[in-house]
Amino acid sequence: MTTMTFISIVALLLLLLLPSTIIIIAFDGDLDSDSDSIISRFQRYLQIDTSHPSPDYQQAADFILSQASSLSLESQTLEFVKGKPLILLKWTGTSPHLPSILLNSHTDVVPVEPHKWSHPPFHAQINSGGNIYARGSQDMKCVGLQYLEAIRNLKNKDSGFQPIRTIYVSFVPDEEIGGHDGAELFAKSKVFHEMNVGIVLDEGLASPEDYYRLFYAERCPMWLVIKATGAPGHGAKLYDNTAMENLMKSIESVRRFRASQFDLVKAGLKAEGEVISVNMAFLKAGTPSPTGFVMNLQPSEAQAGFDIRVPPIADQASLERRIAEEWAPASRNMTFESGQFKQKVSVYDENGKPILTGHDSSNPWWSLLEGAILKANGKVGKPEIFPASTDARYFRLRGIPAIGFSPMANTPILLHDHNEFLNKEEYLKGIEVYVSILKAFASFVEVEKDAATYRDEL
Numbered sequence: 001m002t003t004m005t006f007i008s009i010v011a012l013l014l015l016l017l018l019p020s021t022i023i024i025i026a027f028d029g030d031l032d033s034d035s036d037s038i039i040s041r042f043q044r045y046l047q048i049d050t051s052h053p054s055p056d057y058q059q060a061a062d063f064i065l066s067q068a069s070s071l072s073l074e075s076q077t078l079e080f081v082k083g084k085p086l087i088l089l090k091w092t093g094t095s096p097h098l099p100s101i102l103l104n105s106h107t108d109v110v111p112v113e114p115h116k117w118s119h120p121p122f123h124a125q126i127n128s129g130g131n132i133y134a135r136g137s138q139d140m141k142c143v144g145l146q147y148l149e150a151i152r153n154l155k156n157k158d159s160g161f162q163p164i165r166t167i168y169v170s171f172v173p174d175e176e177i178g179g180h181d182g183a184e185l186f187a188k189s190k191v192f193h194e195m196n197v198g199i200v201l202d203e204g205l206a207s208p209e210d211y212y213r214l215f216y217a218e219r220c221p222m223w224l225v226i227k228a229t230g231a232p233g234h235g236a237k238l239y240d241n242t243a244m245e246n247l248m249k250s251i252e253s254v255r256r257f258r259a260s261q262f263d264l265v266k267a268g269l270k271a272e273g274e275v276i277s278v279n280m281a282f283l284k285a286g287t288p289s290p291t292g293f294v295m296n297l298q299p300s301e302a303q304a305g306f307d308i309r310v311p312p313i314a315d316q317a318s319l320e321r322r323i324a325e326e327w328a329p330a331s332r333n334m335t336f337e338s339g340q341f342k343q344k345v346s347v348y349d350e351n352g353k354p355i356l357t358g359h360d361s362s363n364p365w366w367s368l369l370e371g372a373i374l375k376a377n378g379k380v381g382k383p384e385i386f387p388a389s390t391d392a393r394y395f396r397l398r399g400i401p402a403i404g405f406s407p408m409a410n411t412p413i414l415l416h417d418h419n420e421f422l423n424k425e426e427y428l429k430g431i432e433v434y435v436s437i438l439k440a441f442a443s444f445v446e447v448e449k450d451a452a453t454y455r456d457e458l
């Protein structure tokens, strides 16, 4: 048999089989093929290596723009810094004058140590249990694509759905290195101002329990360096006020404070995000020698660096007093100047108010969010403060409510860890949750009583 004949016979057989294939698709495979294509889109996004220090932002942007065009969303690429595209998508509402909804996610991910992973971190392989392994599967490519899948769902299946408020979706660069060239410039931009944003959704954390976690604020970093000085001397001599001794007293004082905060968490009195955390990041002391350090010399300088995280419900001013009086007192030859903070983020906004989003019925968006999650058969935990930093702070700084939420329940917290994964069922459920949220948010119209209504009531 020639090759051509063989191909012809195969083609004929396929044609004969075709009708039954169609029947199978129509009656049996519809839902499965739907979720298969949803998962394969997620895999494609995860397979783009956007890890620092050289994220492939261009490929991520191309992918997002292709998704946007398949959804008929308006799109624009903003480049506040060259080579760092921010993709902004828009679904215009029927009442575009109402404050809009912004769904934010970052496209970058933290670096990986591939040899410590059981699955290659940018292959997005799925194991037999349905876990999708990839860097970014939790933080936070899941959320970015879930927003789009929810929109796809609302546009296709509920063809009648029309948002009243305009929905924006932003994909920002550089969150993992501070967001300065991404969300920070975006939140300060004219484009952002003109978007008239009323509520921002941004990232949260996975929850090992059966409920989702919602974040209304985050701790602000203070990176502190304290420096001790003292007279140098022979390594055999006991005398007061050496740099090492002075620094050790401070470290002991910091350690006691750290323990007191940690005890509150261990006792269940406070959540992790509600206490001030202090962790030593470096110790720098000693007089170097070709073989290590000079051993018979007490050095004249010693330094220690601390990563401190302050929740906006804490008293930042009293912490600063503690630093000046106990951790780095001038009386012990310690220096601590505000200039020695490598980073210091205020817990107050431009108007001097603590940077937090209302997390009770005083904020209608909070109630709508909780209600929408419950409606989608999800559970919600107690409102929390995010223990680290996210881009949400740049929006809160502008006085705009921002809620941190990544729909991942029954999931171990693996952001920035090896073998980061998300189960595909959990991912699919998250899309349903966002469908519910978008319906609630985009249909929300505040009943504002105008003068005429008041007159009628009187």
Ligand SMILES: [Zn+2]
Pocket: 106, 139, 140, 175, 203
């Ligand atoms: Zn993140």
